Amino acid sequence: MSALDLARWQFGITTVYHFIFVPITIGSGFLVAGLQTAWYRTNKDKYLRATKFFGKLFLINFAIGVVTGIVQEFQFGMNWSSYSRFVGDIFGAPLAIEGLLAFFLESTFLGMWIFGWDRLSKKLHLAAIWLAAIGTLLSAYFILAANAFMQHPVGYVLNGTRGRAELTSIFKVLTNSTALAAFFHTIPSAFLTAGALFAGVGAWMIFHKKDAEVAKPALKIGLITVLISFVIVGVSGDTTARLMTTQQPMKMAAAEAVYNTKTNVPFSLLTIGTLNGSKSVFQIGLPSVLSFMATGNVNGTVEGVNTLEKSYEQKYGPGNYTPNIPFAYWSFRLMIGFGALAALISLLALWFIRQGRFPRKRWFVRSMVVLPFLPILANSFGWIFTESARQPWVVFGLFKTSAGVSPGVSAASVLFTMVVFTLLYGVLAVIEFGLIYRTIKVGPEKTIERDENSKTLTMAY
């Protein structure tokens, strides 16, 4: 494998891994803040115990999310130095602003929250978790704005002499339609992920007869969060699909394996292509649905891969402008499929637990334990789809991925770092999973002593 392929694999592995923890952290940060607000308002002990219990799960995830995020920021320079030179004038700004506006807020106030139980007033302590949660939201916005520039570059001019894109409007970069759509797609997905985790943990606890006072609200809040989020994810997904059709028509065509331009296009449920992937042999689908998804009109025209390939060759010169179609097609379907399955399970579960019931059946608790993994898979496939179906571009229409890799870094170096990162991430995954499982098994503290005059520390590392 070339340094390019290895660098792409390394980016894929480290990013997908990082993004397992990001949505859990964003979503559960807000849910924990909500629980603590409930405690603040009602003074009921169960909400305090729930806050502390889910706070522990939140922090175990947060730690891994933070440390794997550092790799993301430095990786651009290490493996993608030519890309960094090309976009640095534009891409660096949201990254630096993300640090100044979001990372400081998250880290400082989270530190205050973890260690401040006996140092801050109840009100300030509550404010700390909300500020940390808002920090995660801001962070998501700026990094999505940076990514949106790669999907749909705006607010720039090309400087031929310096061989780079230069920023002309930070406002345009930060209000990129693609960034806004992605934000309203990614954030509810994060809530969906955290909701599924809360529901899964709650159901497991009830089944194993642990602290029902904490588990019952967790299960219910979790399921409702999943369902509300799913609706928003769907609506913003629809907006995203339409933007994608105008901004990156090839990505939409690849997602649907539409080879030839046509109208009244069905949404494909199953397509089998010939081996070279250039023509579909067999297709079943929902009539006209894709036309509607892509254009808002059942009679809308969806441009096909072959047509687009020809027009791109004319526009950008000879080359291959078609992404890996089966890969795009399946990752798109797995994203929607896993997300929808999570929503379906949650809807049914909400019915099963109506009026305080709880089916003490293995199949029920098993599906509830599977539930948190579904949105994680959906999130991963979503990013895999949106990044891989943009290929061969790293910045759509401006800069190819193959031109972005560091010319001075050998394939052996990239391979070495990739292997070490992967091994380390694997070990951390095992430790993290063990800690999460153990934390759930240990369960919430039964009584929480609060002695204002105590000399001992409530929280110590």
Place this chain on the structure above:
Amino acid sequence: MGILLPVVAKNQAERRAVLTTLGPLWDGNEVWLLVAGGATFAAFPEWYATLFSGFYLPLFLILISLIVRGVSFEYRSKYGSEKWRSRWDLAITISSFLPALLWGVAFANIVRGVPLVKTSAGYIQYSGGFWNLLNPYALLGGLTTLSLFVSHGAFFLALKTDGEIRVRANKLGQQVGLVTALLAVLFLGWTMLGLTSKGGVIAGSTVVVVAWLSALAANMKGREGYAFLFSAIATAAVVITLFTGLYPNVMPNRTAGGPGLNIFNASSTHYTLGVMTWVALIMTPIVLLYQGWSYWIFRKRINPNQISTPEAGVLDTVH
């Protein structure tokens, strides 16, 4: 403090006291590093690209260390098991040691100048490989930052703890601080030899030396707050001195006359720099304010005997 952990803390309570002084603050501190990376990317993309792809393996080791360090703090006290904790302690020490050494190695190489070539695409690229970075001057730089950071950590620990551990930290700060003084004089002296215009560096080095000696004097008198303040000034002065010496270069070529990076050919456009300046001017004071506030909230010294059951892990017993 991570490096000092096995030396300065003799039992579980003391080790946990050390980590608890860092607990609420370390992540916020580390964000400065991330923002420095992001700001370099935004303001000097050419430098960011050349530096990060050029110093590939040292940066990789720093990244691995930062990953391990961060999770170690969070996970170490989850279980009481001696095996579990001693492994994380070792991880903390090694992952603190590597960055402290490697930052100095990296900075010293930048000051010394590195082999750079101009590629066919017109980019300036590092061409020296890994072993070239481990030259005597850079290693001296690495030892200087290592020793500087260890003493700075000891001053902080002496400021933030109470009891025997405070005495030990104070003593270690003094001993390592003297070594730092020696290393810093050698390193700054060697730096001056390589420079044509020495004015700025002489002035900067004077500040470093005066601040450092003040830190040692304050530490000897048990005035740990001043010791920490002065060692912070000295550390900042080292960075300012090195960049003053480099100015207007940011990454010069080892061979005189060869292609190199300076603030003009490595920077972003005027517009981007303007945007970043405004953001920094508005946000930095706000960040300093609330970060300062968090230091104020956690200003109390921690005595190991405040940790009620030091051997117990959070996840040891099922409720």
